[in-house]
Amino acid sequence: MTKIEPTGGQAHPGDEALLAELDRMIDEFDPPPAGLVERIQFAIALEDLDVEVARWERADSLAGVRGSDQGTITFTVSDLTVMINLTRIGENNRIDGWLVPAGEHAVEIRVAEHGSRETTADEGGRFVLDGVPRGTTQIIIQLYGPPARTVVTPTVLL
Amino acid sequence: MHAARAGSRIARATLVKDLTPLVWHVARGNGLDRTTAEDVVQTVWLALFSHINSLAEPKALASWLITTTRREAHRVRVKVTNDLPLTDEMAEQLPSTQPQPEDEALRTDRDTRLWRAFGELPEKCQELLRLTVLAGRSEYRLVAEAMQMKRGSIGPTRGRCLNTLRELLDTEGGGG
Numbered sequence: 001m002t003k004i005e006p007t008g009g010q011a012h013p014g015d016e017a018l019l020a021e022l023d024r025m026i027d028e029f030d031p032p033p034a035g036l037v038e039r040i041q042f043a044i045a046l047e048d049l050d051v052e053v054a055r056w057e058r059a060d061s062l063a064g065v066r067g068s069d070q071g072t073i074t075f076t077v078s079d080l081t082v083m084i085n086l087t088r089i090g091e092n093n094r095i096d097g098w099l100v101p102a103g104e105h106a107v108e109i110r111v112a113e114h115g116s117r118e119t120t121a122d123e124g125g126r127f128v129l130d131g132v133p134r135g136t137t138q139i140i141i142q143l144y145g146p147p148a149r150t151v152v153t154p155t156v157l158l
Numbered sequence: 159m160h161a162a163r164a165g166s167r168i169a170r171a172t173l174v175k176d177l178t179p180l181v182w183h184v185a186r187g188n189g190l191d192r193t194t195a196e197d198v199v200q201t202v203w204l205a206l207f208s209h210i211n212s213l214a215e216p217k218a219l220a221s222w223l224i225t226t227t228r229r230e231a232h233r234v235r236v237k238v239t240n241d242l243p244l245t246d247e248m249a250e251q252l253p254s255t256q257p258q259p260e261d262e263a264l265r266t267d268r269d270t271r272l273w274r275a276f277g278e279l280p281e282k283c284q285e286l287l288r289l290t291v292l293a294g295r296s297e298y299r300l301v302a303e304a305m306q307m308k309r310g311s312i313g314p315t316r317g318r319c320l321n322t323l324r325e326l327l328d329t330e331g332g333g334g
Binding site: 019022025040051056 | 174183196204205269287288290291295313316317320321323
C-alpha cells in the first residue's frame with residue numbers, strides 16, 4: 001500500500017507509525033535539560049536588551065564535563081574577553097574577574113533570586129566581588145566607550 | 159511576538175517557554191552534545207532579543223531561530239575542531255552525544271534500539287526528523303509554517319531518512 005505524496009515522494013506505509021515513535025522518544029531520551037527554560041528566562045529578564053552576547057569559551061566542551069572544578073571561565077565577544085576565577089567560600093563564591101581590553105568598566109553580577117551586585121573594574125581591568133551567593137549567575141558589563149556598549153553573558157550555574 | 163518586540167517581559171518568557179524545545183532539537187540535530195547545545199540555545203535566545211527590532215515578520219521567527227541555531231552550532235563545532243583536531247581514535251573515546259538511558263531495564267528493547275539507530279542517521283536526517291516531529295504537534299504551528307515554505311523537498315527527503323532508519327534498525331537488532 002504505497003501512496004504517492006503530492007510532492008511525488010513514495011511514502012512507506014510505516015512512516016506515520018515510525019514518526020509517532022520518534023515523537024515519543026525525543027521527549028523520553030533527549031528532552032531539553034531541566035531548568036533550561038528558567039535559566040534563559042532569567043538571562044533575558046534585563047531592563048535593556050540592546051546588548052552584545054558574549055559566548056562561553058569552554059575549554060572542556062569536548063570532555064562534556066560540567067560543574068566540576070570550574071576554576072576559570074572565559075567569555076568572549078568581538079574584541080572583549082571576560083575571565084572570571086571562582087573560589088568557593090562556604091555557601092558563597094568569591095569572584096575575581098579580568099576584562100581585556102582593560103578599563104574602568106561597570107560590572108554587574110546577577111544571581112537568580114538573590115538580586116545583583118555591582119562593582120567597577122580597576123584601570124587594569126580587574127574586579128573582585130566577595131560573598132556572591134551561589135546559583136544561576138549572569139554577568140553584565142557596561143563598557144564606557146566611545147561607543148558605550150553593554151555585554152551580557154549567558155547564565156552559568158556557579 | 160508583537161508584545162515581545164514591545165518589550166513585555168511576560169511575552170518574552172512565554173516565547174522562550176514555547177520555542178526552546180525547537181531550538182534545542184535543532185542544536186542537538188546538528189551534532190552538538192547536550193552541554194554545548196545548552197550554551198547554544200541560550201546564545202540564540204539572547205541574540206534574538208537583542209535584535210528583535212530587526213525581525214520584521216513574526217511568522218519568520220521560527221525560521222530565524224532554526225537558521226541562527228544551525229549557524230551557531232556550526233560556529234561552535236568549527237571552533238572545537240580548530241582547538242583540538244579530532245582523530246578517529248579520539249572520536250571513539252569521546253562520550254556519545256546521545257544521552258545514555260539512565261535505567262535501560264526500564265526501557266523497552268525496541269526503544270533503545272530505535273534510539274541508537276536514530277543516532278546513527280546522518281545529521282541532516284536527525285535534524286529533519288526532529289523538526290518533523292515537532293511540527294506535527296499542535297503547539298508548533300509556527301514550525302510547520304516555517305517548514306511549509308520548502309515542503310517540496312521535505313517529503314521525499316524525509317521518506318529517505320525514515321527508510322535509512324528502518325534499515326539501521328534491521329541491521330542493528332539482527333531483525334525483529
